[in-house]
């Protein structure tokens with residue numbers, strides 16, 4: 001430990017600690033703009049100057065490592081003066097348009113000037129002005145506001161691995177420039193906007209919409225992929241205007257991809273269903289909720305009483321409570337075992353293959369901490385932006401080793417220690433070719449995509465197990481926000497909640513669709529007709545949906561459902577981390593799926609328990625192995641990783657049922673299409689984005 | 694983008710002289726060599742150099758926009774650089790520069806419409822002992838007077 005004093009306080013810090021961090025630990029704030037934990041040092045802003053005894057000039061605390069016996073003063077007269085001057089200098093060409101700036105009220109420059117700044121400026125020259133530029137539908141740049149801290153440049157290059165931003169020109173003409181001269185071609189993630197301390201980078205969804213203090217903030221979980229980022233939605237007049245995670249809580253810290261940050265506008269798409277629809281004389285017509293619910297209940301009761309066939313298909317985007325309630329409804333209320341959903345990862349085989357091993361399932365945190373990672377059969381940066389971000393950060397901060405075995409090229413190639421090319425389904429040979437190198441690793445996190453399933457997955461687990469690595473964990477990659485939860489809750493024909501085998505297995509999804517004997521098909525939040533033909537042409541189809549999808553268009557009754565951003569409950573990320581949903585907005589006329597199911601049950605006079613999220617979750621905690629998690633933790637917006645069953649899962653493996661959506665960074669199955677912002681970026685498949693300058 | 698075989702050879706040698714994780718160091722010489730062949734730094738050249746070094750194009754832009762010796766618009770066949778830094782200033786560099794402006798009908802960093810001449814007022818080019826100094830492409834001219842300069846320009850016009 002190194003001993004030093006800061007403002008007369010004795011401080012101890014490990015060698016290599018920067019003075020700015022040592023001071024922070026001691027409760028002393030040194031103002032900074034360009035210093036940003038986790039990214040490379042820049043020393044560009046000079047805001048963090050401190051006085052150090054025996055050093056002739058003021059030093060930048062953000063680059064100065066602690067030294068034995070160092071005497072640091074952060075409030076010396078010279079420091080106070082230097083800060084004032086630095087701020088005066090930063091404001092030389094700054095427009096001071098705070099009253100209209102998006103950042104006003106949460107701007108670091110405003111705060112610093114308020115606290116340390118000069119009241120007046122000695123500059124009398126005309127301010128240098130540059131017009132605002134639009135670089136993409138979501139990224140705008142206003143150069144005069146920029147303080148050239150390079151945070152955006154570093155977050156894009158180091159954090160995202162994209163490197164789409166740079167600083168061009170010099171001196172007073174310096175400004176940030178986008179990857180392609182006049183426009184951006186990038187991940188469109190908005191991390192640069194988020195990290196900008198001032199209002200220089202602004203977002204296409206949020207700019208000039210509101211003042212920050214007029215918003216309410218609702219922390220919930222992103223609904224677009226299985227990585228489970230926590231997102232804080234900014235609400236103004238019941239409208240979602242912003243998505244970010246500036247408080248850095250949750251498993252993703254401040255990370256969000258383009259979908260989490262911008263695609264929330266699907267929620268207010270004009271195509272949202274706002275009234276139940278019933279097929280009357282062959283046409284779907286709007287009816288009242290009571291009429292629609294009565295019709296559904298009557299049909300369900302009638303088919304049940306005559307022993308007819310039900311098919312029930314659940315969703316990978318609805319909450320755990322909804323999924324649990326749905327399978328309970330199907331099994332106990334309707335007496336059918338025909339229940340399934342579209343699966344995107346072979347977690348069942350993984351659990352079975354890992355029987356007897358403890359602590360073998362990786363978390364988002366593990367992707368950042370484990371010494372080595374093997375990424376098999378996936379384009380991680382495209383399909384799992386958060387996990388890719390974590391692996392990159394792990395490499396940057398801990399020099400971790402990443403091995404890629406993919407059809408590639410993939411973004412991870414740029415820093416991985418080995419890149420093996422292998423076609424989907426044939427990854428095993430590639431993995432085996434890495435035997436000697438992998439065996440030398442002390443720890444290994446294996447992340448595998450949907451092409452590794454069934455026997456291939458068993459082989460992978462056996463192979464990695466044979467290497468004698470002390471600590472091995474696995475992440476089975478899946479598609480959607482609650483893909484994992486749908487499995488855990490038992491939306492499966494042969495397994496109940498917690499992977500408990502059922503006595504008589506029902507039909508799997510494709511088998512239901514191919515069956516000609518269904519009397520009722522009940523679909524909650526899924527769109528199977530986009531891929532399958534419904535062979536039971538006479539079946540009565542009930543669909544709970546947000547939009548008139550292919551499936552809803554075929555329905556006899558469509559019940560308008562609330563989106564994930566309009567309800568409570570919990571979801572389980574691909575890594576098995578349970579997080580809460582919180583209602584951020586409303587769509588008049590739609591109801592949460594749990595309530596719809598509850599109302600149908602009530603109408604049928606079934607007793608399936610209270611259909612409130614808290615009650616159903618209590619039941620889940622009792623019934624589903626691994627879900628007995630501490631409630632205060634998730635209530636405060638954090639995640640808890642569940643550890644499911646540790647033992648054999650006695651069911652026949654059905655790798656043919658693993659049918660991932662094959663999403664990219666810019667798509668999310670049926671949902672992404674409804675986001676105007678997501679579909680407007682030039683990287684979106686099919687979008688015709690033309691820069692407007 | 695293809696370069697002449699000579700340039701390709703130069704670039705190859707250049708890239709080989711840095712460790713593989715320090716290839717960025719080749720950026721400035723590579724741009725200079727290429728600029729001599731292409732006349733100026735085109736968008737295409739930026740992307741090509743970025744690709745060869747393995748960095749995002751915007752990092753090439755950073756360098757190109759920072760250094761005045763890299764041009765983003767066409768220069769003349771003869772690029773006339775007149776020094777007005779301290780030693781040359783004291784020995785008539787500024788008058789020489791103004792004279793050159795008039796003679797060529799060009800201002801700072803301007804190129805004639807016919808593409809023969811371009812002009813640039815430059816900082817010290819290390820020829821102080823022989824100030825005032827002028828550089829045309831890679832050739833230096835020492836103790837230049839307005840008369841000498843006229844002569845030089847007229848000669849170049851003839852050979853052109």
Ligand code: SF4
Pocket residue numbers: 139155156157160162163164165184186187188189190191192193
């Ligand atoms: S939006 Fe993301 S990828 Fe694009 S420039 Fe900003 S940080 Fe980089």
Ligand code: SF4
Pocket residue numbers: 145146147148149150151152153176192195196197198200201
């Ligand atoms: S745009 Fe923002 S983050 Fe980027 S350098 Fe300027 S002030 Fe810093």
Ligand code: SF4
Pocket residue numbers: 222223224225226227228229255256257258259260261384385386
């Ligand atoms: S990585 Fe996935 S969970 Fe995170 S913001 Fe993007 S789509 Fe949402």
Ligand code: FES
Pocket residue numbers: 031032033034035042043044045046047048049060061062063
């Ligand atoms: S924070 Fe130290 S120079 Fe910017």
Ligand code: FES
Pocket residue numbers: 776777778779780781782816817818819820821824825826
């Ligand atoms: S000052 Fe002109 S060459 Fe040095």
